[in-house]
Amino acid sequence: MTSHPGAIGPPGIAKTRGGGERRFDAAALGATPFLVILAAWWLLPHLVQYPPYMLPSIGTVLDYARESIRDGSLARDVLASIGRLALGFAIGMALAIPLGLAIALNRYVAETFRPVLSFLQAIAGIAWVPLTIIWFGIGNGSVIFVIANTIFFASLYNTVTGVQSIPTSLYRAVRSHGGRGWALLTNLILPGALVQLLVGMRTSMAYGWRALVASEMIAGSNGLGFMTMEAVQWQRTDVIILGMIVIGLIWMVMDRTIFTAIERRTVGRWGLLQR
Amino acid sequence: MLLLLGAWQLSVPLVGMSSYFYPAPADVFAAFVDLVRKGILPVYLADSVLRYLTGMVAGATLGIAAGVLIGVHRTAALALSPLLKFLFAIVEVAWIPIFVVWFGYGIETIVLALIYVVFFPVLYNTLLGVRTAPQILVNAVRSLGASRADVLRLVILPSALPGIITGLRLGAGFAFRGLVFAEMVAAKTGIGYLIFEGAQSQQTARTIVGMIVMGLLWLAIDQFYLRPIERATIQTWGLTVDAAERT
Numbered sequence: 001m002t003s004h005p006g007a008i009g010p011p012g013i014a015k016t017r018g019g020g021e022r023r024f025d026a027a028a029l030g031a032t033p034f035l036v037i038l039a040a041w042w043l044l045p046h047l048v049q050y051p052p053y054m055l056p057s058i059g060t061v062l063d064y065a066r067e068s069i070r071d072g073s074l075a076r077d078v079l080a081s082i083g084r085l086a087l088g089f090a091i092g093m094a095l096a097i098p099l100g101l102a103i104a105l106n107r108y109v110a111e112t113f114r115p116v117l118s119f120l121q122a123i124a125g126i127a128w129v130p131l132t133i134i135w136f137g138i139g140n141g142s143v144i145f146v147i148a149n150t151i152f153f154a155s156l157y158n159t160v161t162g163v164q165s166i167p168t169s170l171y172r173a174v175r176s177h178g179g180r181g182w183a184l185l186t187n188l189i190l191p192g193a194l195v196q197l198l199v200g201m202r203t204s205m206a207y208g209w210r211a212l213v214a215s216e217m218i219a220g221s222n223g224l225g226f227m228t229m230e231a232v233q234w235q236r237t238d239v240i241i242l243g244m245i246v247i248g249l250i251w252m253v254m255d256r257t258i259f260t261a262i263e264r265r266t267v268g269r270w271g272l273l274q275r
Numbered sequence: 276m277l278l279l280l281g282a283w284q285l286s287v288p289l290v291g292m293s294s295y296f297y298p299a300p301a302d303v304f305a306a307f308v309d310l311v312r313k314g315i316l317p318v319y320l321a322d323s324v325l326r327y328l329t330g331m332v333a334g335a336t337l338g339i340a341a342g343v344l345i346g347v348h349r350t351a352a353l354a355l356s357p358l359l360k361f362l363f364a365i366v367e368v369a370w371i372p373i374f375v376v377w378f379g380y381g382i383e384t385i386v387l388a389l390i391y392v393v394f395f396p397v398l399y400n401t402l403l404g405v406r407t408a409p410q411i412l413v414n415a416v417r418s419l420g421a422s423r424a425d426v427l428r429l430v431i432l433p434s435a436l437p438g439i440i441t442g443l444r445l446g447a448g449f450a451f452r453g454l455v456f457a458e459m460v461a462a463k464t465g466i467g468y469l470i471f472e473g474a475q476s477q478q479t480a481r482t483i484v485g486m487i488v489m490g491l492l493w494l495a496i497d498q499f500y501l502r503p504i505e506r507a508t509i510q511t512w513g514l515t516v517d518a519a520e521r522t
Contacts, residue, residue, distance in 0.1 A: 010360050031357070033354060033357075034361075116279055119490050119494070122489070122491070122494050124452040127470050129459070129471075130470055130474030130475070133474060134474055134479060206449075213368045217460060228369060228372045232376060240372045243369065243372075245365070247364075247365055248369070249364070252360070252364045
């Protein structure tokens with residue numbers, strides 16, 4: 001559908017020329033909006049009247065954070081979410097890569113599957129939740145189905161375009177040296193498609209992460225999404241805000257450790273990414 | 276496609292489960308006719324489309340404005356980047372519970388979530404586009420006496436356009452998923468609500484009608500919105516490698 005992944009994450013800020021002092025300036029500037037928000041959050045109850053459940057004080061959120069860390073409930077929710085994401089990701093990729101290769105390499109497979117797949121792809125993963133609740137009940141089965149479904153379609157597309165982006169001249173070169181079958185696959189097609197697949201993985205994960213939180217909200221029995229949505233019923237905004245912050249932090253950590261590392265080792269080295 | 280439909284219809288008696296668990300295509304068609312005749316489906320569809328368009332337009336406008344600002348203004352970039360990075364990481368889905376507490380179930384919550392989800396891909400791709408504006412052109416135009424506003428209009432915006440388009444396409448995809456989810460948890464009308472409510476009230480056939488309508492809606496958006504702008508802009512400028520070129 002989309003032809004190239006584009007940026008779904010923040011590109012780096014242009015490099016500063018100066019040394020330590022300028023870096024300090026940048027950090028101070030970057031911290032300012034956070035401080036302004038914190039100050040406003042702290043001041044607001046003194047300025048306007050509103051029921052405390054609408055926006056709890058910073059202290060309340062911190063108290064809840066401390067409490068949930070101490071009794072281990074936060075760690076349980078985080079681990080449950082990450083475990084589901086990992087499993088859904090593994091299932092989705094395990095299905096997407098072989099089928100993607102088959103579609104890209106064989107016209108009959110492509111013609112047969114294309115209409116069905118492009119229609120199923122249009123039914124975004126999360127729309128399956130009500131059905132999966134009926135099929136698998138509330139809990140792991142439903143959530144993992146939705147993540148695997150989401151990852152599958154995002155990666156399928158990237159596998160196909162990855163294979164298709166391999167220049168024809170390379171095919172001819174390998175073929176003219178007698179490469180075919182398994183040798184063609186392992187020497188040209190897999191490495192050739194890998195870059196696109198890895199770049200696209202970030203988009204897949206971005207979709208998968210949303211699918212995880214979203215499906216936990218509707219069909220989960222624990223996990224971060226469940227934690228925040230459940231809190232709406234009790235008007236526990238402190239729980240909601242803590243959940244949001246944790247969701248943000250986990251994504252930042254995942255993005256930085258996994259994807260930036262992958263990008264540096266593959267895309268950066270092969271010169272596909274212009275910086 | 277037909278084969279799949281046939282297999283689905285034939286498998287129903289074989290599976291032998293209730294239509295609540297596994298409805299047949301005929302049930303789904305009946306549910307579709309029923310929903311149209313009662314006027315539910317057209318209203319829901321109109322609501323969904325309205326919310327989607329409102330969120331897209333507002334989110335894209337904000338995203339382009341912020342992207343250009345951050346792209347041309349260094350201090351703004353340094354000040355806002357960390358905050359935006361953090362907000363970007365808190366996916367829109369995670370905002371929905373607190374929006375529900377603040378604004379209740381309805382269009383405000385949904386449109387806000389859509390603005391939020393469209394904003395970031397448009398912002399970041401606009402930013403990439405602005406960065407690609409060649410400095411040499413900026414200098415050339417400046418030396419011919421152009422003001423800052425002229426530079427923006429003559430050099431920066433045209434260079435950023437492909438980025439903006441990419442951002443709009445990405446945003447459209449994320450927003451569509453966001454719409455369906457937001458309608459499931461925070462609405463009383465709309466296609467997402469139809470899908471969710473059908474299952475809740477054990478009218479599984481309605482859920483499937485909702486899913487099919489949703490799929491068709493996305494295909495329509497893809498066909499009549501995304502592809503035309505792609506054809507009109509990106510391909511003319513040779514930004515995409517058309518798969519057909521290979522063969």
